[in-house]
Structures are given as structure tokens and as C-alpha cells.
Amino acid sequence: MSLATLLLLPLAALGSRRAVPTDTVPLAPAAPLRWYVPSHLLLHTAGGQGLAAVGAGWRACHNRLALETLAGYLPKQYSITPMGIFTAKISYTPWQLPLKATAWRVQPFTVGAFTSYSASRGLTTTRGSKYDDDYYWWSSHTHTHRGICGRQRGPRFSAYQAWSSSFSHGLL
């Protein structure tokens, strides 16, 4: 099964379960959520966050601002050993285009930044016994990125198409 198919399956499932009348688009849950309950779940690919990643997010400012966390996976074929990529991301989405007759929105443009930690035995550490302090000033496991993406968003779900990002190394 292709990854594209995997992406679409949960969209279709959630979309049908949450179908609403054509003249009604629920913009927010009926009851306010406690602050720690994620406002949406994520399925994500590429953008430096793994072949596939899942996560949870919190929205604010009329759904324009989002804070999200993801756990991604990169198979061995792309490195020496498999990689787990853990990401924290903040993003801003200025426009949300309704999809007619559904609760879904298309967000054609999102700008944001994120930091990720890549866990893998195949990545040698730049902080370790073989180096003096500050031999390498950066960490080989931590990256910070900034970038843009497009995505589809439902009431409780987001699917990213991709992040095209530039990045620098973190210090952690």
C-alpha cells in the first residue's frame, strides 16, 4: 500500500464519520476542551520529519496558530540504522478555504518553524568522549528548521502534504 493511500484512508474515514449538513460547517467543538487536550491529530510525511509521522496539536487565534508535536519514523534504507524523529513545531496559517459540504478546510499556505531530535544508533554523536568540549559546536541529533507547507484540516485532524524547509543545527 502506498504512503499516499495511507494518507488518504484516515481522511476518508474521519470525513465520512463527521459528515455534516452542507449548510453547516462546525468551526469549533461544542464544548471547550481543557487546555491539555489536543485539538487535533496529525499524519505527516517528509519535511525532514520522517517517512511517516503521527502527532497531536493545539490551536489558538481562530485556528491560525498551532503548536504541534510529532513522532516520525525513517526506515533503515535511508540511513545506517532506522531513525526516530521527534518534532515540536509552531506554525501560522493565514488562510483557510472551506471544502464545500464537508467540515474540512484546505490550508494552502502555512509558515512556521520546528525543532527535531533524531534518535538513531547510526548517527554518531558530536558530544562524546572522543571529543574535547566544543570540538563540534552543534549536535548531530538536533535540527531546527523553518519552512512552508500546505495541508488539509478537519475538526480533529490534519494531514500535511509536505514541509519544504531550510534548517540549521541545534545545540542540544
Added chain:
Amino acid sequence: MLLTGCELIEFSPNQTSSPAAYSDLTAKNLALLAQKQLPAGDTLRFVFTGDSQRFYSEAEDLVESVNQQPGIAFLVVAGDISDFGLGREMRWVHDKLKHLRVPYLTMIGNHDHAANGRLAYQEVFGPLNYVFTYAGTRFIMLNTNGREYRFDGTVPNISWLQQQLADTAGVQRQVVINHVPPMDEDFDRQLEQPYVQALKAAPRVALALNGHRHDFGIDEPYGEGLTLINSYAFEKRRYVIMTLWGNNQFKLKTVDF
């Protein structure tokens, strides 16, 4: 569909696979070099530089300058192609150096080992140790980044070096190219003397060329008969044109760009 055929789609900055146009570059450059062989005995001129890491605008200017130099056979980058050991950095450097009118050859540096950079280097460029012969000169490209192997006594590979030095058939002179110079603290101390003795015992070694220190230097720290030369880094906006003739005669010309 979305995930293939587009280099903008990247699963991790550390993914090591490289597109065909950016893989096996050492073999491709050696094939280009083989197409314009210089007869043994002719004077050989090549550009010696190193440490291209993140100096992309300097790389552009270097290419423009080198392309104006007459009679150059090839260019050598003595290690640290990348800063973070990322394949994409190596591809970005290639995007600059592919505009050279001559082939270029690289040595792996300590920064190219960072993270999973050793595999990325192998994907983009090729072997970590290799040799090629041009104009009667045998170039021995030797990985000397001992610290990256925890000084475990395997790098540099002395027995491999000795084998290459012993192979003198049709070779007028030998030039050894490293990244870390033998007197550097990043060179495996237990292998310093074996390395030096191997080079001093080989009668056709003309020079040992290194990078890593980002600045030019020429010295005989191990006594007469073994000359070490260090390259300018790209950031210095200088490179050296090296001219070799005879058995071990050479001339250096510094070029600003």
C-alpha cells in the same frame, strides 16, 4: 507521486541516499580525467585546496578563478567538503564545483564523518581511500581522520598505504593526500610514526598534502626528505597551483580570488 522524483521531498536531513547525478562522483571525475591523459614526464599542474564546508559563495568565486587558469589538469579538495556530514551539503558543493572546466577529486574530512556522514560521503563521492595515476604521478588519497574512529589504530590504514607505496610500476613520483596532517592532535598518535616511516621509506614520495588547518603551510617537521604542505580553506579566498616535474621537484603559486 508526491514523494518521488522531487528533491524538495526530504524525509530527514540525515538521509544518505543520493540521486544518480550526485553519486559516485569520484569515479565520474576519474573517468573525465582519464579522457585527457598527460604523457608521463610532462609537467603536471593542479589546483590544491581544502575545507569547502559552508563556503558556498567562495566556492562560486573559486570556480570562476580556476576556470581562467591555463594548463590545469584537475582540482583537489583536501577534505571537509561538508560541515555537518550531510549529503545535501556535499551535493550543494558539487553544484558549485561541477562548473569547473577540469575534474575535481576529494578526500574525506573529519566533518564529513559527523552523524552518518561517512555513508553520505560514500554515496555521493565514493571510497574513503583510493588511488589514481596521472602523468606518471600516483596520488594516494588516504583517510587520516583518526579521532572519528576513537583512535582505534585502524585509521589511517598503514598496511593499505604501504601496499600503494610499494606499487611503483610506471610511476615517476607519488603524492599522498590526507585531510588531517600527521602532527595534528586529530591524527592517531600510535600511527604517526608508522605513517611517517612508511612515507620516508618510499623513495618516490614527493609530497604529503593535507587540509584541516584552513591555512597554507609548508614544512618538513619530520626532517629532510618529507615535505608537508597544507591547503588554504575556501574561506581564505586563496588557493595554490601546484606544478610538479622531474622526480620530486615542485613549484607553488598562490592565487587570490
